Amino acid sequence: MPTSTDAIVERLLARKPLPPLEPKAAWDAELAAAIAGLDEHRFVIAALHLANDDVASCHRIAQASEGDATADLLHATLHRREGDYWNAKYWYARTQHALARADAxxxxxxxxxxxxxxxxxxxxxxxxxxxxxxxxxxxxV
Incomplete structure (x- = not known):
């Protein structure tokens, strides 16, 4: 199981097929544990959890930093992925993050x-x- 951030990203990049719009569980439970154990900024960990379909772990991190533009973007994206569409639009409208798209x-x-x-x-x-x-x-960082 990968233990470095680079190795985790490499594993995520190799996944097939593409992640579903609404995942039911983490894509790789062992990878979720490895991501949680990284010595990285909390938003890096949250983004990796989201790419691994671990919406619940991302949610805990994003919600704890509510009001930060990156946390709010993570929050919006995770709500879209869990099928909470109204809430996703609320968070997209709220975020001022550079990656937030006008057509979100x-x-x-x-x-x-x-x-x-x-x-x-x-x-x-x-x-x-x-x-x-x-x-x-x-x-x-």
């Missing part, structure tokens, strides 16, 4: 309306998750 509410609506996606929504979501991981690693 429309993307939330598209995820809510999805009934068997063609993969485009999952690809956009994955791209956003990876960007969030990259950004937190570069900016949260």
């Amino acid at each position: 509410a429309a993307f939330v609506d598209a995820c809510e309306a999805a009934k068997g996606s063609d993969g485009k929504l999952e690809q956009r979501q994955w791209d956003e998750l990876l960007e969030l991981v990259r950004w937190t690693r570069e900016n949260c």
Whole structure:
């Protein structure tokens, strides 16, 4: 099992298929434990949990830092992923984060309306998750 941040990111990048819009559980429970044990900034850990579909672990971290732009973006994204669409739009409207997209509410609506996606929504979501991981690693120290 990977123990370094780089090794965890590499494992996440190799996952197939793309993560579901609404995960039911962490993609890899052992990886969740490894992420939790990292000596990294809490937002790096939260973003890695989110990329591993561990919405609950991300939620604990984001909620504890409510009002911080990065925490609020993580909070919005995790609510979208858990299917709490109204709450996701609330948090997207609240965040002032540089990664927050102007069409975030429309993307939330598209995820809510999805009934068997063609993969485009999952690809956009994955791209956003990876960007969030990259950004937190570069900016949260």
